[in-house]
Amino acid sequence: MTDKEILQSYLLRLADSDMILGQRLCELCGKAPALEEEMALMNVALDLVGQARNWYEYVAELEGKGRDADQLAFLRDAHDYRNLLITEQPNGDYAVTMARQFFYDVWHYFTLKGLVNSSDERVAGIAAKALKEVTYHLRRSSEWVKRLGDGTEESHRRMQDGIDLLWRFTGELIQADDVDQQIAAAGIGPDTAQLTNDWRGLVKEVLQEATLTPQPDDAWMYLGGKRGEHTEHLGFILAEMQFLQRAYPDAKVW
Amino acid sequence: MYAQLVETGAKRVRTLEEMSPEERAFQERVDAEIKIEPKNWMPDGYRQTLIRQISQHAHSEVVGMLPEGNWVTRAPTLKRKLQLMAKIQDEAGHGLYLYSAMETLGADRDEEIEKLHSGKAKYSSIFNYPTISWADMGAIGWLVDGAAIVNQVVLQRTSYGPYSRAMIRICKEESFHQRQGYQILLDMMRGGTEEQKQMVQDSINRLWWPSLMMFGPHDDDSPNSQQSMAWKIKRKSNDELRQMFIDQTVPQLEFLGCTAPDPDLKWNEERGHYDFGEINWQEFYDVLKGNGPCNRERITTRKKAIEEGAWVREAAVAYAEKQKQRAAA
Numbered sequence A: 001m002t003d004k005e006i007l008q009s010y011l012l013r014l015a016d017s018d019m020i021l022g023q024r025l026c027e028l029c030g031k032a033p034a035l036e037e038e039m040a041l042m043n044v045a046l047d048l049v050g051q052a053r054n055w056y057e058y059v060a061e062l063e064g065k066g067r068d069a070d071q072l073a074f075l076r077d078a079h080d081y082r083n084l085l086i087t088e089q090p091n092g093d094y095a096v097t098m099a100r101q102f103f104y105d106v107w108h109y110f111t112l113k114g115l116v117n118s119s120d121e122r123v124a125g126i127a128a129k130a131l132k133e134v135t136y137h138l139r140r141s142s143e144w145v146k147r148l149g150d151g152t153e154e155s156h157r158r159m160q161d162g163i164d165l166l167w168r169f170t171g172e173l174i175q176a177d178d179v180d181q182q183i184a185a186a187g188i189g190p191d192t193a194q195l196t197n198d199w200r201g202l203v204k205e206v207l208q209e210a211t212l213t214p215q216p217d218d219a220w221m222y223l224g225g226k227r228g229e230h231t232e233h234l235g236f237i238l239a240e241m242q243f244l245q246r247a248y249p250d251a252k253v254w
Numbered sequence B: 001m002y003a004q005l006v007e008t009g010a011k012r013v014r015t016l017e018e019m020s021p022e023e024r025a026f027q028e029r030v031d032a033e034i035k036i037e038p039k040n041w042m043p044d045g046y047r048q049t050l051i052r053q054i055s056q057h058a059h060s061e062v063v064g065m066l067p068e069g070n071w072v073t074r075a076p077t078l079k080r081k082l083q084l085m086a087k088i089q090d091e092a093g094h095g096l097y098l099y100s101a102m103e104t105l106g107a108d109r110d111e112e113i114e115k116l117h118s119g120k121a122k123y124s125s126i127f128n129y130p131t132i133s134w135a136d137m138g139a140i141g142w143l144v145d146g147a148a149i150v151n152q153v154v155l156q157r158t159s160y161g162p163y164s165r166a167m168i169r170i171c172k173e174e175s176f177h178q179r180q181g182y183q184i185l186l187d188m189m190r191g192g193t194e195e196q197k198q199m200v201q202d203s204i205n206r207l208w209w210p211s212l213m214m215f216g217p218h219d220d221d222s223p224n225s226q227q228s229m230a231w232k233i234k235r236k237s238n239d240e241l242r243q244m245f246i247d248q249t250v251p252q253l254e255f256l257g258c259t260a261p262d263p264d265l266k267w268n269e270e271r272g273h274y275d276f277g278e279i280n281w282q283e284f285y286d287v288l289k290g291n292g293p294c295n296r297e298r299i300t301t302r303k304k305a306i307e308e309g310a311w312v313r314e315a316a317v318a319y320a321e322k323q324k325q326r327a328a329a
Helices: A003-026 A035-063 A069-074 A094-115 A121-149 A153-169 A178-185 A192-209 A233-241 A243-247 B021-031 B044-063 B065-072 B078-103 B109-118 B135-155 B161-191 B194-213 B223-230 B238-256 B281-288 B295-308 B310-328
Strands: B266-268 B273-275
Touching: A003 A035, A003 A069, A003 A094, A003 A178, A003 A233, A035 A069, A035 A121, A035 B078, A069 A243, A069 B078, A094 A121, A094 A153, A094 A192, A121 A153, A121 A192, A121 B310, A153 B310, A178 A192, A233 A243, B044 B065, B044 B078, B044 B109, B044 B161, B044 B223, B044 B295, B065 B078, B065 B135, B065 B295, B078 B109, B078 B135, B078 B161, B109 B295, B135 B161, B135 B194, B135 B238, B161 B194, B161 B238, B194 B238, B194 B281, B238 B273, B295 B310
Parallel strands: none
Antiparallel strands: B266 B273
16 A cells, blocks of 8 residues: 555544444434434534534545545445444444444544644544543543442443443554554554553553553454455445435436 | 414413403503512413513524524535524524513423424424425525514514514514525526526425414414514514515515515505415414424424434533532532
8 A cells, every 4th residue: 555545544533433333323313312412412412413514524635536425335235434433333222322422522623633643634632622522522431430320239330231231342443553553654643552552551540540440451352344344234234324315316416 | 483373371361450460560560661570479371471482582683593404504605604603593592581571470391392302392384394495595584584673673672671672682683683584595596507597487386375374373364463562572464564565575575586486466656555366374274283394303303302302402411419518628
């Protein structure tokens, strides 16, 4: 891969992960446990899809094939999607929703913190705006993990179940592959070892305060999203999300 | 918007002479256009009417998220998706804001929501219609938010202070939603394929009459309106508002290049208004009684959300309690 292709591949992970998690949160519209949560969930989703758009626009420019952000989001199939597997996991109960959000937010926060200092100015600019939003996302999901973990007996059980259910998808957040390493080496993205340490450190800290138990660092991990190998869920997400663009291929405006 | 049939408990409006001294002072304050505030004395009927109207309005904002939630996962472009998400978020905000205004009257949010779930409280009938194409997201913004604005602009002058202030804030956002909705339709009519244009016309055909029903029954069949008007909770009658809406909407409809499913719709030079056909009132009352296409689904979804979220809310309370004890220790 050329340097440009590596950058595109890396940016698509950011874009697709934001997009798919935003899509999952959209599914919760009208189904949140309280009206305040309706607002907050839609707010987080709005931030994520907005960030996805910024990343897609940059990828489209780098590609130079005449594709725009919409075509990247709505006309690629699952094997071309590079989102982290955790983002495509179903909403489950509110504990699962919050476990997914928390694991993702910690990764997102430390990744963006690294990207803010990127040698690529465009990346640094998009990351700086996103970091403000994600700082709030992380504060919110950390609070919910603590509330549910240290709330009632039932909420504690559900929250621990959520953590255990999704733990296998967290390896992908912190295990660097070639693309991650080359992006770090080029000074574009965060230092990979530091990202791993930061993620583990904060997750353990919050879980401890929430009276929850993390799984061991060497637990088995489910990988694949970064190279386009997804769980069964993504196909259905895309079928729904891309419906109009697929059903009306001749439509030029919407 | 979104309050169509609000009981006032009054058979007829009483004269000043028939009123007790405090009720008379209240009515004189209302007549002098001085806002009633939560701490002021108010007749029980006024309080109950407002609780019913504001809660209906709040419920409508919340239930109104569902037909849009039906399409937010399928929005065709990033721009349209973001717009729809922002609109839904605004509606949740309006709901919260209105419930707060309602609570200034001594009502309890959870109790009122329980009435919604048991079918005792109403919400706007329009949200019991299905959203079956993307064009419905445009038509809802344009027609439904448009109808809401006509009502709410007038409600900015309603006599109860907190409700009036809520309306001022909400109106600004609703106008934005309406323009976005219209733009969805206009873009499809201008640059869309034949299929997209048909989608727009079909959506208007389905949502036109239900939008007109949003203003409630004819004035003659609206016994509660008179008392609400005397209390200046309502400022214009149902038929007046409906006419205002039609007069401002028909030119927009023509600009789109679409038609309304009403053969009697035509400009009346003499009246200076559009004439229009008779609403199917049987359908209106059916939907209001729970027999619309989506009444059951809407309420079931809301009930399920609140019931399945009970353990989450309990946990939040328990955690807050523990934090308080820890802080005190």
